[in-house]
Amino acid sequence: QVQLQESGPGLVKPSETLSLTCTVSGGSISNYFWSWIRQPPGKGLEWIGHIYRSGITKFNPSLTSRVTMSLDTSLSQFSLKLSSVTAADTAVYYCATQSGPYFSFDLWGRGTLVTVSS
């Protein structure tokens, strides 16, 4: 059973870059599309983007100018970088994937709260 675990700083200063890593265990990182999804406190879900084993990425157009994703198959990790953050980027960040051929998410990490504040 594939398991996901997010890690990274819980506090980021405004204008700086948010960096998170998701570690994959129990399965091959080469087999799936790997997504980041976020949820501001008390609000709904927003898909940030995904990366595939070949390094192909797709991002939400609302964030594309600030987002970078990468994949390290040797470490079974994939990463998110979000630049020039503001308080509006404060959210629980989830890594997620799908076990089947459809882009509905049945596998999620526990999520990590990132607060943007000076």
Add this chain to the structure above:
Amino acid sequence: EIVLTQSPGTLSLSPGERATLSCRATQSVSSNYLAWYQQNPGQVPRLLIFNTSRRATGVPDRFSGSGSGTDFTLTISRLEPEDFAVYYCQQYGSSPWTFGQGTKVEIK
């Protein structure tokens, strides 16, 4: 971008009652690629339904999904205590994948 609007915002019902949640899209969802998730406070979203009507592994059969095009429905036939939660729809027919704003099902 496809915007999903869920209604009602809050549904107040009693255990044993039937819940009907709506999700409406601003344009047709390709191949009816629509999913439903359940989220309890402080918990991770849980996939209930994908491809409009297919139950995810382990989801009780009191949950069912229907619809096509721009109008979709999640029905919970008889509410159990653990079903009181927030429900989100998500479309994955057109990138970017988008979510509705959620419907809260609360105990009346």
